[in-house]
Amino acid sequence: MDSLNILMENYQAFEEKRIKDRFFKHADLLIILDKLKTNTDFMLKEVGQSTKGLSINLITWGKGPKRVFLWSQMHGDEATATMSIADLLNFLSNPDQFGQIQDLLADKCTLYILPMVNPDGAEVFDRRNAMDIDINRDFRRQQSPEARILRNLRDEINPHFGFNLHDQSTLWSAGNTGNPATISFLAPAYDKILSLNSTREQAMKVIAIMNSAIQKTIPDQVGRFEDEYEPRAFGDNFQAAGTSTILIEAGGFYNDPEKQHIRKIFFKAILAGLISIADESYLKATTEDYFLIPENKKLHFHILLRNCKLEKNGIPYKLDIGLSAEEKVTKDAGSVKYTYMVTELGDLTDYFGYEEFNCEYFTLTETKKIKIDEPADLIVHNGTNILLTLENGF
Numbered sequence: 001m002d003s004l005n006i007l008m009e010n011y012q013a014f015e016e017k018r019i020k021d022r023f024f025k026h027a028d029l030l031i032i033l034d035k036l037k038t039n040t041d042f043m044l045k046e047v048g049q050s051t052k053g054l055s056i057n058l059i060t061w062g063k064g065p066k067r068v069f070l071w072s073q074m075h076g077d078e079a080t081a082t083m084s085i086a087d088l089l090n091f092l093s094n095p096d097q098f099g100q101i102q103d104l105l106a107d108k109c110t111l112y113i114l115p116m117v118n119p120d121g122a123e124v125f126d127r128r129n130a131m132d133i134d135i136n137r138d139f140r141r142q143q144s145p146e147a148r149i150l151r152n153l154r155d156e157i158n159p160h161f162g163f164n165l166h167d168q169s170t171l172w173s174a175g176n177t178g179n180p181a182t183i184s185f186l187a188p189a190y191d192k193i194l195s196l197n198s199t200r201e202q203a204m205k206v207i208a209i210m211n212s213a214i215q216k217t218i219p220d221q222v223g224r225f226e227d228e229y230e231p232r233a234f235g236d237n238f239q240a241a242g243t244s245t246i247l248i249e250a251g252g253f254y255n256d257p258e259k260q261h262i263r264k265i266f267f268k269a270i271l272a273g274l275i276s277i278a279d280e281s282y283l284k285a286t287t288e289d290y291f292l293i294p295e296n297k298k299l300h301f302h303i304l305l306r307n308c309k310l311e312k313n314g315i316p317y318k319l320d321i322g323l324s325a326e327e328k329v330t331k332d333a334g335s336v337k338y339t340y341m342v343t344e345l346g347d348l349t350d351y352f353g354y355e356e357f358n359c360e361y362f363t364l365t366e367t368k369k370i371k372i373d374e375p376a377d378l379i380v381h382n383g384t385n386i387l388l389t390l391e392n393g394f
């Protein structure tokens with residue numbers, strides 16, 4: 001994996017510069033795919049259309065026997081993996097650099113890449129599709145065209161491995177490490193009693209490799225999702241159908257609201273996984289390695305104000321205040337506005353914040369009475385200096 005670390009130092013060389021934030025649209029993706037049309041290593045095919053008639057495109061690359069299917073953004077507002085895939089396509093289309101890795105992948109694997117499964121959702125930066133259906137709960141009913149495309153493709157390709165690529169809330173923590181879960185993994189269960197078979201075990205082993213690759217970049221910032229069975233979801237059903245399915249979720253990282261750092265780590269995770277499938281090094285990992293990844297917990301707030309001194313009826317009391325930023329998409333779906341909400345009050349000693357203020361030595365002035373589930377309206381100061389001002393959540 002040393003070559004992977006060297007490669008990461010040269011990320012600039014293949015990073016897709018057209019994408020700078022999470023709000024790129026279907027048309028932006030088409031420009032990126034267009035570049036591949038003249039490259040004979042890639043096969044592009046429109047495999048269907050979204051509810052609103054936008055094209056959904058499959059890219060095929062490589063000539064190896066191991067079939068790997070990767071799909072991203074079935075939730076329209078989960079764009080990180082699509083950015084990483086754009087970078088991956090650039091990487092694969094530049095054989096001058098890192099040719100060894102590309103040769104290995106092309107000889108051993110065939111990649112089937114379906115970026116932006118939910119373009120209608122991406123257009124308005126919404127989780128659901130244009131029918132307001134959560135595609136990842138539509139595996140059984142198949143009411144959305146997007147779900148039909150995805151399910152049919154798995155049946156056609158019959159991949160050995162599947163990469164199910166998502167974003168998660170930035171409030172997930174990597175167990176009790178005090179860090180956010182910047183990346184989370186799951187080898188989804190294929191039945192209610194969470195059985196293990198070789199299909200699922202292989203997914204766990206690849207995850208173990210991916211985890212150890214990215215731990216070097218983000219130590220103790222990786223989490224593992226609880227493996228509750230969801231019979232309506234794609235990952236669970238693909239696992240049941242015999243495709244070793246790996247869920248990767250992009251979470252939060254300090255000062256990275258547009259997930260441009262996470263995008264690189266996500267890319268590294270994908271590539272580490274692909275390399276381990278190609279050279280079969282994943283077989284050396286164990287399912288124990290997988291279970292050693294700490295389980296995700298929701299212990300994070302975006303802002304945590306510790307030891308605030310407040311008063312009620314003349315009696316002083318101590319209060320920790322957890323604030324979480326709610327994202328509201330702007331009309332043009334070109335950005336989001338953040339509103340800081342009061343989401344927890346009380347003893348938050350065992351919780352963490354992306355930003356923390358110890359208010360023991362500061363004064364907290366409530367511009368408006370602090371209330372749970374309401375926007376925060378407060379000032380933290382020491383008489384002369386203001387540390388934090390929030391006005392109606394802004």
Ligand SMILES: [Zn+2]
Pocket residue numbers: 074075078166167
């Ligand atoms: Zn998702």
